Structures are given as structure tokens and as C-alpha cells.
Amino acid sequence: MSDTQTARPVSTLALPLAALGAGLIFGLGLVISDMINPAKVLNFLDVAGTWDPSLAFVMGGAMGVTALGYRLILPRGKPLFAGSFSLPTARQLDPRLIGGAALFGAGWGLAGFCPGPALSAAALGMGEVYIFLIAMLAGMGGWRWLVK
Amino acid sequence: MDAVTPFTPVSALIGGALIGLSAVWLMAANGRIAGISGITGGLIGPAVPDRLWRLAFVAGLIAAPLIVMLAAGPVEISIQAGPLTLIAAGLLVGAGTQMGSGCTSGHGVCGLSLFSPRSLASVAVFMAAGAATVFVTRHLIA
Numbered sequence: 515m516s517d518t519q520t521a522r523p524v525s526t527l528a529l530p531l532a533a534l535g536a537g538l539i540f541g542l543g544l545v546i547s548d549m550i551n552p553a554k555v556l557n558f559l560d561v562a563g564t565w566d567p568s569l570a571f572v573m574g575g576a577m578g579v580t581a582l583g584y585r586l587i588l589p590r591g592k593p594l595f596a597g598s599f600s601l602p603t604a605r606q607l608d609p610r611l612i613g614g615a616a617l618f619g620a621g622w623g624l625a626g627f628c629p630g631p632a633l634s635a636a637a638l639g640m641g642e643v644y645i646f647l648i649a650m651l652a653g654m655g656g657w658r659w660l661v662k
Numbered sequence: 663m664d665a666v667t668p669f670t671p672v673s674a675l676i677g678g679a680l681i682g683l684s685a686v687w688l689m690a691a692n693g694r695i696a697g698i699s700g701i702t703g704g705l706i707g708p709a710v711p712d713r714l715w716r717l718a719f720v721a722g723l724i725a726a727p728l729i730v731m732l733a734a735g736p737v738e739i740s741i742q743a744g745p746l747t748l749i750a751a752g753l754l755v756g757a758g759t760q761m762g763s764g765c766t767s768g769h770g771v772c773g774l775s776l777f778s779p780r781s782l783a784s785v786a787v788f789m790a791a792g793a794a795t796v797f798v799t800r801h802l803i804a
Binding site: 528529530531532533534535536537538539540541542543544545546547548549550551552553554556557559560561562563564566567568569571572573574575576577578579580581583584587588592593594595596597598599600601602604605606607610611612613614615616617618619620621622623624625626627628629630632633634635636637638640642643645646647648649650651652653654655656657658661 | 665666667668669670671673674675676677678679680681682683684685686687688689690691692693694695696698699702703706707708712714715716717718719720721722723724725726727728729730731737738739740741742743745747748749750751752753754755756757758759760761762763765766767769770771772773774775776778779780783784785787788789790791792793794795796797799800801
């Protein structure tokens with residue numbers, strides 16, 4: 515996939531450095547929006563209780579920028595540091611997509627963590643975060659091991 | 663237990679815009695979808711040739727709160743789940759995101775911005791499942 519992308523002489527450090535920057539900005543967004551806080555996420559999901567609609571505004575802000583940015587970038591044909599855009603090619607709504615989303619949603623509603631905020635929260639030094647992260651990585655690895 | 667959190671539309675929009683900026687930059691620079699479960703899953707699956715940028719992204723994600731703490735003081739979060747719930751939740755989130763090819767970032771932010779029908783279905787299902795789970799745990803068996 516990506517090992518054919520190094521045909522032109524871009525520094526091999528460009529991809530990781532660009533990704534580091536992207537991770538930093540993403541994490542900053544999670545902290546500023548307080549999406550790193552599971553209580554905030556659970557209250558968004560608690561429509562019948564202590565509802566906090568903030569998460570919808572995070573999604574709205576993120577999607578507004580992303581939809582606009584993608585429209586400007588994708589017509590350029592290729593990214594700065596790689597040979598091509600890696601875009602998802604699957605189109606069908608299969609049981610795996612729906613079943614996976616249902617399992618993910620259930621886990622998200624149990625603890626209030628999805629993968630991004632949980633990884634960012636690793637910086638806070640709380641035991642609960644590490645318990646969740648170890649289980650999450652085990653779940654990821656377990657599924658990949660089962661399927662491959 | 664279910665403590666109120668204040669509705670914060672302005673910081674939500676600003677933080678969201680930063681997440682969008684990150685997604686746009688990762689596509690513009692590396693040609694990649696900013697999907698955290700996909701980026702992370704690629705680190706623990708069978709050998710892949712592109713581990714370095716994935717590790718770098720995750721490192722940035724973890725470094726961000728550290729920088730905020732150094733610059734502006736403590737970042738405080740509230741985790742209400744106990745250890746067993748955290749383990750169950752982690753397993754479900756881990757397996758579910760790999761099975762369903764994405765999470766809040768990949769399907770949510772990036773997929774919806776590409777108007778992907780798969781992402782729209784995924785977001786509808788995980789939002790509904792999340793809300794249903796919270797309804798059960800907070801209002802039915804609490």
C-alpha cells in the first residue's frame with residue numbers, strides 16, 4: 515500500500531512529522547472541547563437525564579472544517595508527502611459494519627471513552643484510563659487476530 | 663453519580679474546528695483519514711510497513727494534554743465507571759471499532775465529511791447504541 519509511495523525523494527521523516535503535528539492538533543481539540551472527559555460524553559448520550567449537547571457542537575465544528583478542507587484538497591490529486599490519497603473503498607452496508615458500530619456504541623456508552631480521548635487521557639496518569647486502554651488494545655488485537 | 667456538565671458551545675466549536683483542522687492536515691500531508699481506531703489498530707495488527715507515522719500520531723495525541731497542563735494548569739476529567747465496567751467497555755470499543763472499521767473520528771468526522779453512506783449508518787448505530795446503553799445503566803438499573 516504505502517511502500518510504493520516513496521518513489522520520489524521526500525524525506526522519510528515527513529510522514530511521521532506530519533502525523534505528529536496532526537495528533538497534537540487533534541489532542542488539543544479534544545482537551546479544549548473537553549471531549550477528553552468521559553462525563554461530558556456520557557451526558558451527551560444521556561438524553562433522558564443530565565443532557566449536555568456540547569458533543570454535537572464538537573462534531574459540527576469538526577465536520578464543517580473537514581468537509582470544506584477535503585473539498586479543497588482532494589481535487590489536487592495527491593497529498594504532499596505520499597503518492598496518493600488513501601480513501602476507503604468499501605461501499606456496502608454489511609452486518610460487520612452495523613454489528614461493529616453497535617458493539618462500539620455499547621462500549622462507548624458504558625465508560626464514555628472512544629479511542630481518541632482514551633489515548634489522549636493516557637497523559638493524565640489515571641489508573642482507570644490505563645485499564646480501559648489495555649482492554650481496548652486487547653479488543654483491537656483480538657478482533658484482528660480472529661479475522662486474519 | 664451522573665454529575666451535570668455545563669453546556670459549552672463555544673469551546674466545543676473551537677475544539678471541534680481543531681479536530682477538523684487535524685483531519686484536513688493529515689489528508690493534505692499524508693493522504694490519510696484521521697480515524698483513531700484505524701490508525702491505532704494498524705499498530706497492533708500483523709506487520710504493516712507504515713508503523714512510524716501511526717506511532718507519531720498517537721504520540722501527538724498523548725502529548726497534547728501534557729502541553730496544555732504545562733501551559734495552562736491541570737486537565738481534569740471525571741471517570742464514573744468502575745474497573746470491571748472499564749474492562750468490558752474497552753473490549754467492546756476495541757473489537758467493535760475494528761469490526762466496524764471506524765469510530766467517532768473515522769466514521770464520524772471524516773466519513774460524514776466525505777458523505778459516506780457507510781459512515782452515516784455507522785454513526786447512527788453507535789450513537790443509538792451509546793444512548794441506549796446510558797439509558798439502561800443510568801435510568802433502568804441505576
